[in-house]
Amino acid sequence: MPMKNNYHTHTPRCKHASGTEFEYCEKAVENHYSILGFTDHCAWPYREGFVSTFHMDISQIDDYVSSVMAARQQYEGRLEVHLGWECEYYPEYMNWLRETKEKYGFEYFILGNHFDTTDDGGMYFGSCTTPEQFKKYVKMCTAGLETGLYKYFAHPDLFLRSCTTYDKPLRDASRELCRACKALGIPMEYNLLGYIIYKKESGEHLGYPCRAFWETAAEEGVDCIIGTDAHSPDRFDDQKSWDEAVVFLNSLGMNRLTRLDL
Template structure:
């Protein structure tokens, strides 16, 4: 089990644990790489209450260095950020990418306009929304993120299903244009196991999306989205089987924003 690249720190205000504990959990899980990718700052600040601020970046770098010290060569430590795709964010992402020698950047869609739709705080807004319209907005936004070509990994592709609001009919109408955009961009997607522990009770993305991604030649990483040491590599074996069932035979590794490949 090579890598878990999507993990968080207490700087995001909704995770817990110390870097030393995450490192030991990753080693105990049999990983060979532990990636740190907390929610990146967004501007203008204060933006919301679930990410680090720009002034906390030095503290984030200190967290990464503590993890490397604890690892002491026993496991590779990779550094990244989970960056929100927001209107006009390109220059800001370029700025963030210059602040550190990142191993990868994850792009994610958490916002549709001013609505962070996966935030339980605003769950009531779903009852007032047209699910078909929300899904159309989400996947259009996701395709735009892919087309920008600035992220190495595209996070939890169908996060929009988190609270089990799913339109009727064949969902390929949403998936296929996005698959084309991702394939053209060269970005990798993640199979994110956190969804199994959310109301949708399904990993992100769905098995059908994974099948389409594999057929399109899109690369894959498997991530836990851990917000506590106990969640590192959670459900990894189950995710590997899901990936294999979709046709994947390998996963992607990142170092210095360069790729290598590891058999599943």
């Protein structure tokens, strides 16, 4: 069985995942993964009194870093473990993020741009439905990627989630986003969590990953990478979704990365 690498893994600190670092590593080894990157939802220095529903707290950074580093040591020679975070682009906090990366020795960040400007009142980008909102998503993601802080772009097609047709405004926005990634040399992630969620929901919404979006990405020559986005260790048992993703991306003729330079 060919080895797999996954750079998108959560831990319970984000308040909506389960399993210890050890359990994720065990399942990864059992399922022929050779690289496992932890990228839990980052902490942010929110205003006093605000507690995010899906990010770790600043007080948990030490424990997160030491737990991942302990797993890295424990699995040396069997599984390559990396320390990362999944972060939005929140302009106000970028200096803090840069400093925190240095301070704790994070190896990489991935851009998962769930909210506009902050999740303390900002719009959820997964609820976009108007051309203005699509443009805002493209603008914020592009500005984020231009900081050079992000190694890849997680679920880039999140903004299609609540749309019903891949019409011209959506196509134009998608193309602009893909062109920005291509110009910056940033790979886009084919997100396997979205794949299993939206395959089951037979509603009228596009969900993600969206076939039409990926056809645009292929036309623009963007590099891609598969991300498991595991929120529980048993996600690594799902060989079927992984294989289907590989077949689909190959059918588009896309260049699929299996390893990141960290």
